Each structure stands twice: as structure tokens, then as C-alpha cells.
Amino acid sequence: LNDVASDLKQVLFTEEQIHEKIAELCRRIEADYADEPPLLVGVLKGAVMVMADLSRELKLDAPQDWMAVSSYGSGTKSSGVVRILKDLDADLTGRKVLIVEDIIDSGLTLSWLLGNLRSRGAASVEVCALLRKPDAAKIEIDVRYLGFDIPDEFVVGYGLDYAERYRNLRGVGILAPHVYS
Ligand code: PRP
Ligand code: MN
Ligand code: MG
Secondary structure, eight states, rough: OOOOOOOGGEEEEEEEHHHHHHHHHHHHHHHTSSSSOOEEEEEETTTHHHHHHHHHOSSSOOEEEEEEEESSSSSOOOOOOOEEEEOOOSSOTOOOOEEEEEESSSHHHHHHHHHEEEEEOSSSEEEEEEEOGGGOOSOOOOOSSEEOOOOOEEEEEEEEOOOTTTTTTTSEEOOOHHOOO
């Protein structure tokens, strides 16, 4: 995991394990969208790595679009009130949309995003997320394509950051407390 291995308490998933899981998810997505490729909607910035690997593994001619959102509020974690920093370029009317996310933590970001995208007249809106923290859920998200459930710990790597660091790690690990205490 690059040269910051000592900042991690534990490696949860290696690059190989992530790629295997993404390939599994891609086979299901290919079967489900055989009629019409979905519009892949990535949520900046965390989803960048999942989007890069998933979209290249997918044997479908699926276009990409991106949104950047930010939660209002005190700062620590999402409040559920979301502001659009960068909107989609695409018109969703009649489109099959597949949201690509790195992680579902409280679920508040995706809950808001699902409502927002559905209100734009998409034919369908589904979710693909690499990680989910079931014990952190404040709201249940119906996630069609899920990689792994993980414990409610501070995880970084493969797009996930701590203060914008560690996104470039090839695997996913639990951040060591000495880094943030
Ligand atoms: C993280 C993560 C998800 C969201 C999940 O993004 O990438 O988008 O939080 O949290 P939730 O389920 O509690 O809403 P973040 O807001 O840190 O922005 P980033 O993707 O740019 O790191
Ligand atoms: Mn994010
Ligand atoms: Mg973040």
C-alpha cells in the first residue's frame, strides 16, 4: 500500500481483492443492463477510483458523468442537507442511471442524491457502492451492487480520504489512531 503502510492499523482489502470484487459486480451489471448501458454517475471525489476500474472492467459502452456535492453543517459528518457543487452535464430524462460511490457511511449523501436524480425523470436510478458501514447507517439505502460491508471504523484508500490524504492508496485500510489523534 504505497509507502504509508505505517499510517494504517489494518489492511481491509488489497488491490487484488478490490479488483476481483469489481469484476463480480461488473458481470451482474452487464447482465442487468444488456438492453441499454447505464449512465454511470460518479460522486466526486471518493468515487474516482471505483469509477476508473469499474468503467474499464465493464463490457458495456457506458458513458460517465460526475457530480460534486457537499454536506452543509458543522463539519464532522454529513448532515443530510446537501449542496450541489458541480452538477451533471447529462439530461437524465428517460435514462437508466447507475450511481457509482466508494462508500455508504450514514447513507445521508446517497439518500439525498437518489431523491434528487429520481426527480429528474430518469427511467431508473440504482446504486453501486464498493463499501458500506452497516453500523453507521442513519438511513437505509437500497444498494443494488455492493462490494463489501465493513466495520464502523475510519477507512482510507482507493479514493477514500482523511483530510484529502490516502486517496491514492491501491488498497483500503483502517487508519491508525496516531494519525488523527
Ligand atoms: C464521503 C464518501 C461518500 C460519503 C458517504 O464523501 O465518498 O460520498 O462521504 O457518507 P454518508 O453516507 O455519511 O453520507 P465526502 O463527503 O468525504 O467527500 P469526498 O468523496 O470528496 O471525500
Ligand atoms: Mn464522496
Ligand atoms: Mg471524504
